[in-house]
Amino acid sequence: MRRAAACTACIAAGAACLLAGEYFFHIALDASTDKSALLKPAPGAKKPEKRLGAKRNAGEAVRRLKEQYEDREILSFDRLRLHCYLCLQREPSKKWVILVHGYDDSGLWFGREALAFYQAGFNLLLPDARGHGKSQGTYVGMGWHDRLDIKKWICWLIKQYPESEIVLYGVSMGAASVMMAAGEELPPNVKAAVEDCGYTSAWSVLSYQMKSQFHLPAFPFLYCADLVARIRAGYGIKDADALKCVARTRLPVFFIHGTEDRFVPFKMMKELYDACKSQKECLAVKGAAHVEASLAGGDAYWKAVFRFLGRDVEGSL
Numbered sequence: 001m002r003r004a005a006a007c008t009a010c011i012a013a014g015a016a017c018l019l020a021g022e023y024f025f026h027i028a029l030d031a032s033t034d035k036s037a038l039l040k041p042a043p044g045a046k047k048p049e050k051r052l053g054a055k056r057n058a059g060e061a062v063r064r065l066k067e068q069y070e071d072r073e074i075l076s077f078d079r080l081r082l083h084c085y086l087c088l089q090r091e092p093s094k095k096w097v098i099l100v101h102g103y104d105d106s107g108l109w110f111g112r113e114a115l116a117f118y119q120a121g122f123n124l125l126l127p128d129a130r131g132h133g134k135s136q137g138t139y140v141g142m143g144w145h146d147r148l149d150i151k152k153w154i155c156w157l158i159k160q161y162p163e164s165e166i167v168l169y170g171v172s173m174g175a176a177s178v179m180m181a182a183g184e185e186l187p188p189n190v191k192a193a194v195e196d197c198g199y200t201s202a203w204s205v206l207s208y209q210m211k212s213q214f215h216l217p218a219f220p221f222l223y224c225a226d227l228v229a230r231i232r233a234g235y236g237i238k239d240a241d242a243l244k245c246v247a248r249t250r251l252p253v254f255f256i257h258g259t260e261d262r263f264v265p266f267k268m269m270k271e272l273y274d275a276c277k278s279q280k281e282c283l284a285v286k287g288a289a290h291v292e293a294s295l296a297g298g299d300a301y302w303k304a305v306f307r308f309l310g311r312d313v314e315g316s317l
Helices: 002-028 060-067 112-119 144-160 173-182 202-214 221-232 242-247 267-275 293-309
Strands: 070-075 081-087 095-100 123-127 165-171 190-196 253-258 280-285
Touching: 002 221, 060 112, 070 144, 081 144, 095 112, 095 144, 095 173, 112 123, 112 165, 112 293, 123 144, 144 165, 144 173, 165 173, 173 190, 173 242, 190 293, 202 221, 242 267, 253 267, 253 293, 267 280, 280 293
Parallel strands: 095 123, 095 165, 165 190, 190 253, 253 280
Antiparallel strands: 070 081, 081 123
16 A cells, blocks of 8 residues: 555656656747746846847837848758848958857847848848747757857858858847857858857756745756656757856857846856867846846947957958
8 A cells, every 4th residue: 555655656756757847848938928927027137138129129220220121041960940130231241240149039139239230231131040930840950950040141151252251140049049059160261259148958957946036956857857858849958058068169258247147147158168178258248137238338339349359350440
């Protein structure tokens, strides 16, 4: 009787953990669900850590730029239709930037960032990550499968424009995606990467969010969510490790983070910077919350970015 009761208890506990894993996969990685529970302001945040939609995208210049966007599509390694917005300079330019957006957004999230690169003479490619915007997909890649999607966009771009010189720029999950892509074997056309408030790994940032938002430990809940992710999405949460990828990149990398980031902890920038063995610099933007470094840093932010890129992108910036 005792053995039967123990077995029943173990089965019940296992089922409960799997249900919890299913729940956290559903709210964090299912592309169709509302992400507001994860995106609410973190404890200690000085201001809401969601993009300042109207403020970010304000301005006639940004509106005119977006009127020039053209739609393009490719097929991913797993046969998803991936969408991007393309914007060419009026005069031919070899300089390109691939701008990779963050969690629960799309390529259209970029307003002033896209304008800054465009005004510096870059053509723009703004992909919608899988499961976001106009791209197909039922799950959030957290950068792992997205790294292969970025590589696919790079190859597509070089096929269309063989002399292109490409910079990768990403924010939040997009920054992690860029760092993971930087760890791949990339064509020599790719010159540098800029990451703004990216996380060290999906496991680390989700563990942090579980503790800060839900007051729950990683064990057993995130472990169960990892198992569900492997079944549902074809990758494990532990696979999406930007720290390991940036440690093997040969690209020059510029690391940026706001000191008041309560969504992706500021300390992660130092971990990433220390792991990187290639040419590198970092910029801590004082007082900036998550995804707000470019706004808080203003002109100084962009001067630092383009000074860094000036070493690796042909022509005057």
